[in-house]
Amino acid sequence: MNDITETDLHAFADGQLEEARRLRVEAHLATDAAAAESVRIWREQGEALRALYNRVLNEPVPQRLLAAGARRRRWPYYALAAGALGLSFGLGWMTRAYRADASVETAALPRRAAVAYAVYAPEVRHPVEVGADHQDQLVKWLSKRLGHELRVPILTRQGFQLVGGRLLPGRTGPVAQFMYQNAKGKRITLYVSRHQAGPRDTAFRFSQEDKISVFYWIDGTLGYALSAEMPRAHLLDVATAVYSQLSP
Amino acid sequence: MDSTEIAAHIPRLRRYARALAGDSDRADDLVQDTLERALAKFHLWRGGSDMRAWMFAIMHNVFINQLKQRRELALDEAAEARLEGAPRADSLELRDLDAALKRLPTEQREVLLLVGLEQLSYSEASQALNVPVGTVMSRLSRGRERLRALMSGAMPAANLKLVK
Numbered sequence: 001m002n003d004i005t006e007t008d009l010h011a012f013a014d015g016q017l018e019e020a021r022r023l024r025v026e027a028h029l030a031t032d033a034a035a036a037e038s039v040r041i042w043r044e045q046g047e048a049l050r051a052l053y054n055r056v057l058n059e060p061v062p063q064r065l066l067a068a069g070a071r072r073r074r075w076p077y078y079a080l081a082a083g084a085l086g087l088s089f090g091l092g093w094m095t096r097a098y099r100a101d102a103s104v105e106t107a108a109l110p111r112r113a114a115v116a117y118a119v120y121a122p123e124v125r126h127p128v129e130v131g132a133d134h135q136d137q138l139v140k141w142l143s144k145r146l147g148h149e150l151r152v153p154i155l156t157r158q159g160f161q162l163v164g165g166r167l168l169p170g171r172t173g174p175v176a177q178f179m180y181q182n183a184k185g186k187r188i189t190l191y192v193s194r195h196q197a198g199p200r201d202t203a204f205r206f207s208q209e210d211k212i213s214v215f216y217w218i219d220g221t222l223g224y225a226l227s228a229e230m231p232r233a234h235l236l237d238v239a240t241a242v243y244s245q246l247s248p
Numbered sequence: 249m250d251s252t253e254i255a256a257h258i259p260r261l262r263r264y265a266r267a268l269a270g271d272s273d274r275a276d277d278l279v280q281d282t283l284e285r286a287l288a289k290f291h292l293w294r295g296g297s298d299m300r301a302w303m304f305a306i307m308h309n310v311f312i313n314q315l316k317q318r319r320e321l322a323l324d325e326a327a328e329a330r331l332e333g334a335p336r337a338d339s340l341e342l343r344d345l346d347a348a349l350k351r352l353p354t355e356q357r358e359v360l361l362l363v364g365l366e367q368l369s370y371s372e373a374s375q376a377l378n379v380p381v382g383t384v385m386s387r388l389s390r391g392r393e394r395l396r397a398l399m400s401g402a403m404p405a406a407n408l409k410l411v412k
Contacts, residue, residue, distance in 0.1 A: 007385050010392075016369060042392050046364035048345050049267065053365060056263040065258055065279055118255040126259075 004028045009035055013042040058126040063169040066115050110216045113191035113225030114209035116168055116177055121187040121229070128164030128179050138165050142176040146194055148222060153190070153245040155180055158238045160188055170194075188228040188238060195223040204243055206232060215239035219247040254286050257303050260366065264304065267361050268311060270350055278314065282307040304362060304376035315354065348398035356391030359384055 004025055011017045012025040029036040120127055130138040135152065143150045145167055152162060160180035168175040170193050178190040195218050202218040209227075213235045216225035224246060226239045261282060265275035285306050349357060355377075362373040363384075370388075374381045 006389060010385065010388055011370070014363060014367075014370075041396055042364075045345075045360075045392060045395055046367075049349075049361065049365040052345060053263050053267045056266045057259045059259075059262070061258050061262070062276060065262070065276060065283060066255070115255050119258055122256050123259065 002028055004035075009039055010042065013039045014046075057123070058129065060129075060166065060168050061119055066112075066119070109191075109193065109218075109223045109225050110205075110207035110214035110227075111209055112170065112175075112193070113189070113216065113227045114207075114212040114214050116175070116191055117187075117189045117212055117227035117229075120166070120177065120179065121189060127187070129166035131164040132162040134164075135162065142167060142192075145174045146176055146192065147173075148194065150176060150192060151246060152178055153242045155188075155238060155241060158241055159183065160238065163187070186228070186230065188226060188235070190242060191225040191227065193223045195221050204239070208232070215243075217243065217247065254283065254303070257300065258283070260300075261303060261307060264361060264366055265307065267349065267365055268307075268357065270346075278307065278311055281310045281314075285310060298372060298375065301368065301372040301375040304366070304368070304372075305378065308358065308377055311358075312354075344399065345395075348395055351398055352391055352394055356387050356394065359387040360391040360395065363388055 002024075008017065008021065008025050012022060012029075017025060029039060130141065132138070139150055139152055142165060152165075155161075159182045161182070163179040163181050165176060165178040168177055168191075173194050175191060175193040178192070180188045180190070201220065204215060204217045207214045207216065211229050212227050213230060213232045214225050214227045215235060216223065218224075224242070226235065226242050228235050228238075258279065261279050262275065265278045265282075266272060269275040269278050282303065286303060289306070349360075352360065358377060359373060362368045362376060363370070368376065370381050370384050374384045377384065
């Protein structure tokens with residue numbers, strides 16, 4: 001006989017055995033049809049679970065989750081969280097506590113953009129809803145949802161290609177997020193939201209949100225924020241290009 | 249230590265919560281409570297240790313507390329059935345899987361989802377559930393066999409094959 005246990009079979013099905021042990025189990029399965037059938041079914045269970053629930057990864061994250069920790073009745077948490085000052089905390093605080101005050105709305109823009117960057121930039125499989133291969137449809141769709149004609153800056157001279165975009169929930173309506181990537185896999189997002197506190201322009205500004213650098217500005221009724229996890233000086237070059245293309 | 253990492257875990261926390269709690273509103277409530285707890289307890293997180301397992305551990309505690317509260321509310325069976333609702337699924341086989349999953353005991357469902365859906369290592373699952381690895385393995389074994397029985401009882405075994 002042999003020393004293969006049921007735990008070995010599970011670990012084999014889950015790819016959690018070291019190589020030598022894996023080979024022994026594999027050899028055993030060739031001679032034990034019932035065990036091989038169990039392993040097959042367990043693997044199918046896992047595949048079926050992922051097929052059923054993976055779509056959740058691609059759904060836009062509800063604003064209430066991005067703002068989690070901001071429910072005012074739970075304010076004592078803020079004091080505890082203050083030491084860690086998470087972005088979600090900052091986001092919720094700014095948006096809930098001050099509502100639509102124009103200057104504060106402007107100040108909340110880079111935070112919201114940085115949170116959206118932190119959520120989607122690390123995604124390997126579903127960073128965007130619509131890919132750059134359907135750029136025309138992407139721009140048409142997002143323009144329609146935001147109720148404003150959008151333009152997508154071209155950043156190839158800065159080494160960045162458009163990956164695609166997605167629609168996000170924002171405090172004052174839908175938000176568009178465009179994602180770019182360079183040859184090294186470094187990602188940049190352009191966050192575009194409708195600015196509802198009346199048309200007004202602001203200058204080109206910078207905000208450091210934890211590790212994420214954000215350049216942002218308001219142009220008429222649109223707020224733009226360019227975010228990336230890179231030093232300010234590196235992002236400045238790209239931000240300047242975006243600004244000059246969108247708000248010349 | 250980087251608190252933006254918490255936000256980065258949201259999509260995966262939502263996937264797990266959806267499978268665990270079934271109903272999408274309840275699942276997002278679970279995620280929201282988990283995020284609040286994680287932010288409040290962030291200073292307790294030992295930097296360098298596995299943040300994913302840590303977040304799943306918080307969600308486990310929140311979920312168990314919610315179950316206790318629900319039990320205390322003594323929801324009748326009809327209310328339970330309403331909460332479980334009709335899942336949105338992509339095919340008949342997958343709907344059956346969703347229904348079968350809900351019929352597993354919570355402790356087996358959690359292990360099955362952490363290992364099968366989230367693909368955590370056994371040691372990460374053991375951290376997340378705060379039980380020894382041996383307990384993870386026995387729950388995994390019972391959960392998988394029970395799911396297999398539920399699925400084969402509901403339909404011919406061949407239907408378990410997934411339409412990708």
